[in-house]
Amino acid sequence: MNDYIIEVKDLHKTFRLQDGGELHVLNGISTGIHKGEKIAVIGPSGSGKSTFLRCLNRMEEPTSGIISFKGEDITSPKCDIDHVRSKMCMVFQHFHLFPHLTVRKNLTLAPVELKLMNPDEADTRAKELLARVGLADKIDEWPDRLSGGQKQRVAIARALAMNPDVLLFDEPTSALDPEMIGEVLDVMKELADSGMTMYLVTHEMGFAHKVADRVLFIDKGIISEEGTPEEVFDDPKQPRTKEFLSKVLRR
Amino acid sequence: MTMRNKQTGAGRGDIVLGIFALFLLYALYSSGFFTAAAWQDFNRRFYQNFVKDSRYMMLVDGLKATIFMTSGATLIGLAVGLVLSVIRVAHKGGAHIPVLNAMAETYITVLRGTPAMVQLLIWNFTIFASARDLNTQYIAILAFGLNSGAYIAEIFRGGIESIDPGQMEAARSLGLSYGTSMKLIVLPQALRNIIPMLFNEFIALLKETSVAGYIGIDDLTRAGQNIQALTLEHSQPLVMVAIIYLVIVMCLTRFVRKLEEWLHRGRRG
Numbered sequence: 001m002n003d004y005i006i007e008v009k010d011l012h013k014t015f016r017l018q019d020g021g022e023l024h025v026l027n028g029i030s031t032g033i034h035k036g037e038k039i040a041v042i043g044p045s046g047s048g049k050s051t052f053l054r055c056l057n058r059m060e061e062p063t064s065g066i067i068s069f070k071g072e073d074i075t076s077p078k079c080d081i082d083h084v085r086s087k088m089c090m091v092f093q094h095f096h097l098f099p100h101l102t103v104r105k106n107l108t109l110a111p112v113e114l115k116l117m118n119p120d121e122a123d124t125r126a127k128e129l130l131a132r133v134g135l136a137d138k139i140d141e142w143p144d145r146l147s148g149g150q151k152q153r154v155a156i157a158r159a160l161a162m163n164p165d166v167l168l169f170d171e172p173t174s175a176l177d178p179e180m181i182g183e184v185l186d187v188m189k190e191l192a193d194s195g196m197t198m199y200l201v202t203h204e205m206g207f208a209h210k211v212a213d214r215v216l217f218i219d220k221g222i223i224s225e226e227g228t229p230e231e232v233f234d235d236p237k238q239p240r241t242k243e244f245l246s247k248v249l250r251r
Numbered sequence: 252m253t254m255r256n257k258q259t260g261a262g263r264g265d266i267v268l269g270i271f272a273l274f275l276l277y278a279l280y281s282s283g284f285f286t287a288a289a290w291q292d293f294n295r296r297f298y299q300n301f302v303k304d305s306r307y308m309m310l311v312d313g314l315k316a317t318i319f320m321t322s323g324a325t326l327i328g329l330a331v332g333l334v335l336s337v338i339r340v341a342h343k344g345g346a347h348i349p350v351l352n353a354m355a356e357t358y359i360t361v362l363r364g365t366p367a368m369v370q371l372l373i374w375n376f377t378i379f380a381s382a383r384d385l386n387t388q389y390i391a392i393l394a395f396g397l398n399s400g401a402y403i404a405e406i407f408r409g410g411i412e413s414i415d416p417g418q419m420e421a422a423r424s425l426g427l428s429y430g431t432s433m434k435l436i437v438l439p440q441a442l443r444n445i446i447p448m449l450f451n452e453f454i455a456l457l458k459e460t461s462v463a464g465y466i467g468i469d470d471l472t473r474a475g476q477n478i479q480a481l482t483l484e485h486s487q488p489l490v491m492v493a494i495i496y497l498v499i500v501m502c503l504t505r506f507v508r509k510l511e512e513w514l515h516r517g518r519r520g
Contacts, residue, residue, distance in 0.1 A: 086426025096421035
């Protein structure tokens with residue numbers, strides 16, 4: 001009995017290695033996210049947290065397990081994954097703006113191409129969203145002329161242009177210079193406050209503490225601890241969580 | 252990325268030309284060229300080789316044949332290269348076409364692994380041996396075109412694979428299909444790298460067609476040899492042929508460099 005918008009059951013992901021061996025990255029993850037919920041996913045590097053996120057919209061193909069989005073099993077071959085992705089957009093560590101298109105075109109291309117909006121609507125929406133992320137004056141700029149923080153804010157606006165139900169953030173501030181992290185977190189905070197459903201893989205513990213409703217600590221491909229930010233950050237139960245937090249919070 | 256190592260050597264055009272001219276002047280000086288008698292002799296032979304009986308027209312017609320073959324072969328090469336690269340890129344992108352892919356790979360390996368001239372001879376003297384009324388220029392276009400297709404396929408593939416996979420991921424993550432992402436996001440970026448390399452391929456092909464004389468085509472090189480046979484001259488006709496190739500190649504090279512600058516305008520570092 002639940003009303004999850006995304007539900008994950010016993011998710012496994014195994015990578016085949018060049019030498020014929022296997023790398024078990026996810027070893028049975030079951031969890032879910034409610035509409036409007038913000039979940040921060042933390043864990044040591046190599047723990048599988050990014051792979052988990054990338055399985056949710058099948059950027060990585062899960063080896064086994066079930067992922068359902070609004071009740072539809074998206075791991076089934078019958079699922080129209082392109083449609084699911086247009087409702088579950090992703091923000092990448094390295095932004096991946098389209099460098100051959102202006103900021104405006106970056107925002108309008110997919111909604112127009114997928115016939116979700118006509119060009120005029122998309123254009124109006126692009127202006128709104130750029131104003132929302134504080135970059136209204138950059139609409140006709142080329143991506144290569146923006147700073148890292150500006151690029152990531154455009155990337156968030158590009159995802160929002162699809163009017164998604166869920167946003168997936170894959171370490172959105174990890175590739176940024178320290179002085180630019182704040183401006184991106186501010187945009188994400190505003191998004192969280194507006195009620196967006198968010199999965200956030202991050203190393204920004206302070207931000208996760210402040211914004212998340214729930215925190216997942218992933219280690220060795222399983223959720224080894226889960227709870228409210230207060231429970232996980234202030235009173236961790238698992239020794240592994242304590243060790244990890246003591247390392248990252250010491251700074 | 253695989254590249255042909257037969258592109259023009261004229262890297263810094265002006266400096267190279269300058270050194271070349273100095274070297275030539277020194278060679279002429281030391282061989283006593285700047286005496287009145289030698290100069291007269293040079294003029295007389297020049298007249299014999301190029302002016303008398305409008306012999307320069309042999310070079311003009313040869314140049315026409317060379318350009319015709321190069322252009323035709325490039326068009327065939329583009330078509331073949333496009334098909335081959337689509338097969339290889341789609342196979343890597345997850346389309347399950349192992350047989351087609353193996354065929355494309357074999358084609359590329361064989362045609363790149365044997366000399367273009369041997370291929371030309373095989374087409375003319377083996378495959379089309381009995382087609383005596385077929386214009387040999389068309390055989391040459393076919394041979395050079397199919398050969399060039401193998402190189403152009405690698406140019407296309409290399410251009411596409413040089414684009415950050417994150418671009419495809421970002422496009423797919425917005426719900427665009429593989430084909431749409433390829434068409435609107437990856438290919439337009441890849442073309443910036445591909446187009447200059449296609450012109451380089453054209454330049455390489457222009458020089459490569461100089462072996463067409465082996466199957467009896469009066470191309471630019473062969474025209475020079477034909478003049479040699481008429482005038483029994485050993486140097487002037489072929490040096491002239493070399494100069495014509497060099498001028499064309501240097502003009503094209505300069506054009507490609509301008510084109511590259513234009514394609515990458517407005518982009519930082």
